[in-house]
Structure formats: structure tokens, C-alpha cells
Amino acid sequence: MSIGDPAAFAPHAAPGVSRRGLLKAGLGVAGVGALVFPGTGAYAALEAANDLVITPYRLTPPGWRAGQRLTISVIADLHAGGPNMGLQRVRQVVDAANALQSDLIVLMGDYFATHRFVTEVVPNEAWSEELGRLRAPFGVYSILGNHDWWHGVKGVREALNRVHVPLMENDAVLLGDPGRRFWLAGLGDQLAHWLGPSRFRGVDDLPGTLKKVTTDDPVLLLVHEPDIFVQVPERVSLTIAGHTHGGQIRLPLVPPLWTPSAYGARFAYGHIVERNRHLIVSGGLGCSQVPLRLGVPPEILHITLG
Ligand SMILES: [Fe+2]
Secondary structure, three states, rough: OOOOOOOOOOOOOOOOOHHHHHHHHHHHHHHHHHOOHHHHHHHHHHHHHHEEEEEEEOOOOOOOOOOOOOOEEEEOOOOOOEEEHHHHHHHHHHHHHHHOOOEEEEEEEOOOOOOOOOOOOOOOHHHHHHOOOOOOOOEEOOOOOOHHHOOOHHHHHHHHHHHHOOOOOOOOEEEEOOOEEEEEEEEEOOEEEEEEEEEEEEOOOHHHHHHHOOOOEEEEEEOHHHHHHHHOOOOOOEEEEEOHHOOOOOOOOOOOOOOOOOOEEEEEEEEEEEEEEEEEOOOOOOOOEEEEEEEOEEEEEEEOOO
């Protein structure tokens, strides 16, 4: 894998800035910096491998019924593979998600590690078997990420299918009990096909996805990359995204040095509200480029609506 190929972490580059340049200026420098300063590097390796936080969000976004409580666990950017996300660690993540006893569990794509420092390969059969242990009354649903597309989408599809986790690609399902129904929609990946430096062709179809919403019930939308949020209409109560890893290596009190987004740090992490529309971006669990995390510990989101 070269730093300029699709395995790299940077999907977007600002006009006039090459993707390779962005990589060097961003996460690459931060990662190398962490390695140059051994104490920081060791800390970042430990944070990636050992920390696991549950990040709670509680909100009633527009369009959601105030009296309708729904809990959602979000597993984003697992990137299964050692040193930081070996099979034991994947088990720990699944156990922690099950312990939350959420009504719904969603898997946000990028299931296996593709960086050059993998010390333990976790095959598709192994990580998917663990994800297959997830349980929630309204089910477990998944979408695909860019790394899935770039490094073996067929295997990921088969793996999720084998453990009966529905994969949503520009699709929507109506869930919940009578009188308290809601739509769960999942978007195809926006960076699915790498065409060259800073050039991608997505398989996302937001209008087509929302056309499948045929009742007035509230809509939750799963997207891997948050950038599509600028196009999401108010009809969607909440958009949930991953992909950014919150910047992955982040120094205190300053925005992330680098975020894989055309909008810089605007959608890097957390609960973002713009024009009465709500987006929650997970910092994810695994690593891209380097098995290090700094200031953005691996997290499972626990969202409570209503
Ligand atoms: Fe991604």
C-alpha cells in the first residue's frame, strides 16, 4: 500500500492541494510526530489499543416524537486488525455494545484495517462472526465505508450476509411499533470508486433513498462520510456518520490537524446542528494509516432520542 493509493485516509483535497500533500501535511505528520516523540507515540498506541469509551448523546431532533424514546448504539470504523483491534478487542467492543441494551444497533462501515502496520489480521469471517453476536430488539443494520469498497467489498458483503446483518445501500426500512414507527435509511458510500488523486465516484443516491420513505414517520439516516450532510433535507430528523475518526490524532484545545473531509473540521466530530438539521459524527473505534490515536479515544456512541 502506498500513501497515495486508496488505502490512504484522505478522500478529499481542497482545491489546489493534492491529496498526497494533504496526507503529508495532516495525519502523516501527526503520526510521524507521535513516533518521533516516543512518549507521545506510546501513549497514542495505548489509547488506540486500550481505551474504549461510551459516548452518550441525548436529544429530540426536529420531527422526532417527544414521547418516543429510542436508544441506538453506533459502531463506526471498526478497522479490525492488530495491534489495536485484534479479535479479542473486537469481542470486547461487541460485549460492550450488547451491554448497553440499546433498541437498535448500527454499523457504520470500514470493517477491517488496511494500514501497513497490521500485526494481527482479523479475517472477514472472524470480525463478522463477532458482529453477528450483536443483539437489539429492532435489529442490527449496516452500511459500507470507503475502505470496504477499496479493499474487498465482495468479502465484506458476504461476511455481513453470513451473519444475517442487513446491509443498507440507498435503502430505507420502517421499524418500530405501531404509532411509533420510524424510518432507518442507509446511504451507499460516497467514495466507493477511486478514480485518481482526489477523484472519486460514489454510489450514494440520497434522493433515491429518501424516495423510499413513504410515510410521515421520522427518518434516521446512516452515512459513512459526513460530507453529504450539506445536502440532507430537514425531513431527516438525525443523520449519523463515521469515517473521520474525529481526526484520529488530535492535540488539546485545537481543531484536528487534518480531517478526511472536503469541509475541513466542520464535520470532524460530535453533534453538529446546522439550519435546524442534526448530525452526529462518531470518532469510531479503529485506526487508519497508523495504529495510533491521540485525544480521540475509541468510542461506541449511545444515542437516546425522545
Ligand atoms: Fe472511512
